[in-house]
Amino acid sequence: MGIKIDRDKCVLCEACVASCPNGALSSGDEICIDEEKCILCGACVNNCPMEAITLEKEQAAADEGSSGIWVAVQQQDGRPIPAALELIHKARELADIKKCTVTAVCPGKGSGFEKELIEAGADEVIFCISENMADSDDDAYARILIPLIKERNPETVLFSATILGRSAAPRIAAKLGTGLTADCTALSIEPDTGLLAQTRPALGGNLMATILCPGTRPQMATIRPGIFPAPFPDETRTGKAEYLRAGDTTGRGFEIISAEAKKESGGISDAEVLLVAGRGIGSARNLKKVFELAELMGAKVGVSRPLIDMGWAEYPHQVGQTGATVAPKLLISLGVSGAIQHLAGMGGAKTVVAVNTDEAAPITRQADHVIHMDCVEFVDELTRSFKERKEL
Amino acid sequence: MNIIVCVKQVPSSNEVRLDPVRKTIIRDSSKAVANPFDVTAVEAAVQIREKHGGTVTALSMGIPATEKLLRDEIARGADKAVLLTDRVFAGADTLATSYTLAKAVNTLGGADLILCGKMATDGDTAQIGPELSAWLDVPCVTDVIEIKETDDRHIVCVRNTDAGTETVKVELPAVITVVKNLTIPRLPSIAGIRKSLDAEVRLVKAAELGADPSRIGLDGSPTQVIRTFPQEKKGEAVKIEADKAAAAVMELWEEL
Numbered sequence: 001m002g003i004k005i006d007r008d009k010c011v012l013c014e015a016c017v018a019s020c021p022n023g024a025l026s027s028g029d030e031i032c033i034d035e036e037k038c039i040l041c042g043a044c045v046n047n048c049p050m051e052a053i054t055l056e057k058e059q060a061a062a063d064e065g066s067s068g069i070w071v072a073v074q075q076q077d078g079r080p081i082p083a084a085l086e087l088i089h090k091a092r093e094l095a096d097i098k099k100c101t102v103t104a105v106c107p108g109k110g111s112g113f114e115k116e117l118i119e120a121g122a123d124e125v126i127f128c129i130s131e132n133m134a135d136s137d138d139d140a141y142a143r144i145l146i147p148l149i150k151e152r153n154p155e156t157v158l159f160s161a162t163i164l165g166r167s168a169a170p171r172i173a174a175k176l177g178t179g180l181t182a183d184c185t186a187l188s189i190e191p192d193t194g195l196l197a198q199t200r201p202a203l204g205g206n207l208m209a210t211i212l213c214p215g216t217r218p219q220m221a222t223i224r225p226g227i228f229p230a231p232f233p234d235e236t237r238t239g240k241a242e243y244l245r246a247g248d249t250t251g252r253g254f255e256i257i258s259a260e261a262k263k264e265s266g267g268i269s270d271a272e273v274l275l276v277a278g279r280g281i282g283s284a285r286n287l288k289k290v291f292e293l294a295e296l297m298g299a300k301v302g303v304s305r306p307l308i309d310m311g312w313a314e315y316p317h318q319v320g321q322t323g324a325t326v327a328p329k330l331l332i333s334l335g336v337s338g339a340i341q342h343l344a345g346m347g348g349a350k351t352v353v354a355v356n357t358d359e360a361a362p363i364t365r366q367a368d369h370v371i372h373m374d375c376v377e378f379v380d381e382l383t384r385s386f387k388e389r390k391e392l
Numbered sequence: 393m394n395i396i397v398c399v400k401q402v403p404s405s406n407e408v409r410l411d412p413v414r415k416t417i418i419r420d421s422s423k424a425v426a427n428p429f430d431v432t433a434v435e436a437a438v439q440i441r442e443k444h445g446g447t448v449t450a451l452s453m454g455i456p457a458t459e460k461l462l463r464d465e466i467a468r469g470a471d472k473a474v475l476l477t478d479r480v481f482a483g484a485d486t487l488a489t490s491y492t493l494a495k496a497v498n499t500l501g502g503a504d505l506i507l508c509g510k511m512a513t514d515g516d517t518a519q520i521g522p523e524l525s526a527w528l529d530v531p532c533v534t535d536v537i538e539i540k541e542t543d544d545r546h547i548v549c550v551r552n553t554d555a556g557t558e559t560v561k562v563e564l565p566a567v568i569t570v571v572k573n574l575t576i577p578r579l580p581s582i583a584g585i586r587k588s589l590d591a592e593v594r595l596v597k598a599a600e601l602g603a604d605p606s607r608i609g610l611d612g613s614p615t616q617v618i619r620t621f622p623q624e625k626k627g628e629a630v631k632i633e634a635d636k637a638a639a640a641v642m643e644l645w646e647e648l
Contacts, residue, residue: 002610013414015411015414015416018411018416018417018418018419019416019417019418019419020419020421021403021419021421021514022403022421022424022455023421023422035479036455036456036457037455037457038455038482039454039455039482039483040482040483040609040610041483041617042483042616042617043417043419043620046617046618046619046620047416047417047620048416049414049416055483055610057483057610057611057616058606058611074554076554076555081554135553135554135555136553136554136555136558138522138532138534139531139532142526162554163534163535163552163553163554164553164554166518166519166534167522167532167534167535168522169519170486170490170518170519170520170521170522170523170526171522171523171525171526171532172526173487173519173523173526174487174490174491174522174523174524174526174527175526177487177607177614178487178614179485179487179613179614179615180486180487180519180523180615181615182486182515182516182517182518182519183516183517197618201516202514202515202516202620203406203408203514206406206407206408206622207408207417207620207621207622208620208621208622209617209619209620210617210618210619210620210621211615211616211617211618212615212616212618213614213615213616214614214616215614216614252531253530253531253562253563253566254531254560254561254562254563255560255561255562256558256559256560257548257558257559257560257561258558258559259553259555259556259557259558259559260556260557260558261555261556262555262556262557272648273645273648297645315573321406321513321516322428322513322572322573329648330644330645330648332641340405340406340407341406344406351644353632353641353644354629355637364629365629367629368629368630369629369630369631369632369640369641369644370629370630370631370632371631371632371634371637371640371641372631372634373634373637377634378634378637378638381637381638382637382638382641382642384638385638385639385642386642389642
């Protein structure tokens with residue numbers, strides 16, 4: 001175990017030194033590793049252009065008996081959430097490469113929607129029905145899936161990276177003693193090994209990392225909703241459904257006392273059109289104008305962190321690593337410079353328009369359209385245009 | 393109430409630059425800080441202790457230099473600090489890390505409540521809390537935005553869900569993961585800083601935990617990073633002239 005540097009391959013280029021997040025590497029006559037600082041994260045291994053660094057590891061052999069790709073379906077009011085259908089469709093694509101089956105497993109109160117899941121790409125649907133289970137009950141969700149996964153031994157289990165998925169999947173992974181990759185944005189099959197390549201953003205979205213789980217089964221990942229396209233139902237597909245009654249999930253020291261639905265004013269994560277104001281908006285009064293414009297456009301309003309700190313907007317409006325992650329179809333950024341932490345929260349936006357007086361602001365590098373102008377003036381003009389449009 | 397708070401050392405900056413010639417990454421490794429979510433968790437724990445009595449222990453797994461960050465948490469009000477530091481812990485993914493932390497919780501005699509930040513700013517996995525709860529076989533509430541009340545046997549808190557928010561009541565012991573703005577962490581007091589200078593940070597090695605060597609560190613980590621690469625930049629942005637801006641954006645909006 002440990003990091004090994006092949007001195008014959010090393011050209012002392014110091015790429016490893018620059019890549020180390022802990023400053024554990026130094027260069028002299030040869031590259032030295034400070035064991036007090038090295039956490040064996042492997043950043044240097046992946047950054048070495050000469051492939052001179054290796055990370056040695058004991059590797060157990062994977063269970064050859066496991067097979068099939070499972071998608072854990074999340075429900076909302078007895079129906080599958082859209083992200084589950086996206087994931088089944090993606091699983092179908094992967095299963096066609098692997099020549100294996102796709103199983104959609106549905107813990108919760110709903111049943112009877114197998115046709116929809118099969119048309120999205122599933123070969124088999126398993127309902128684990130628990131009439132009294134709340135949609136948000138991550139504890140019950142995990143408890144239902146753990147024994148079923150143990151019994152049926154799938155090779156891969158995929159979850160939507162929703163609040164439920166990101167809470168339930170780790171409990172399942174730990175109970176099964178297997179690996180889990182969080183919040184993936186790409187999945188593929190490694191051609192030489194057939195392993196699931198799970199790609200996710202790291203370091204606030206600055207770096208992408210591809211992760212494998214070679215030795216334990218199942219391979220598990222949560223996948224960010226909205227990344228894969230919604231499937232077009234294939235009515236020619238056939239499959240089978242199995243109805244199971246979930247075991248008792250009460251009496252586990254966990255009780256939901258009350259639930260409150262999302263307030264309309266928040267929920268910027270689901271917005272299709274989002275106006276995001278930054279420091280360039282200048283004043284709380286100007287921010288009101290942005291809210292008025294949003295109303296006209298059927299949009300929601302996000303802000304960058306400085307506006308929260310100044311007390312101009314409430315926290316649920318904050319876009320960024322420590323605020324909300326947003327993925328609108330259209331994002332109009334108004335006077336936002338684009339700090340790394342902010343950009344990390346808006347990576348999922350389809351079309352980005354950046355309005356800024358600084359043409360070199362970091363936000364412009366993430367934008368599809370750049371408008372070099374004062375954002376308040378822009379808001380005024382666009383508001384006028386929308387008001388005129390309304391009158392027509 | 394006996395509370396353990398898990399604290400992770402993270403880089404102060406997530407900035408990644410790209411060497412333009414070699415296409416290798418360059419990171420700033422100059423400064424390490426405590427994960428801001430965990431600092432909030434420490435504050436929440438201290439507030440519970442101020443109401444109900446008990447002790448707050450800050451627990452971390454990391455390199456020896458992490459000791460300094462744990463001292464900062466004592467300055468902010470934690471009573472004790474424990475650092476799991478051993479070469480054999482290195483290379484741990486979330487499964488091996490949560491296993492090691494669970495072993496430490498048991499070695500410390502258990503806890504009534506374990507608080508974690510919802511996620512760390514470097515890895516963003518948000519997996520340690522729920523994985524830890526599974527190893528300990530105790531309930532877990534993630535994404536907590538408010539701690540309403542606690543007594544000797546329960547905690548009532550409000551959490552985010554996919555549909556909104558929810559008030560949940562769980563039996564202790566339990567694991568709770570908190571959002572960053574659950575509460576505002578206090579600044580270290582003068583008395584706190586004095587205390588932290590003299591405080592002992594207990595250093596713990598793997599042997600003391602009675603941990604299964606095949607479950608810790610690199611060997612106990614099923615996941616493996618095989619490639620890292622910079623996020624693909626979007627193509628060159630299209631410039632829109634100021635006098636045509638409103639019309640152009642209106643058009644983009646209509647195309648939706």
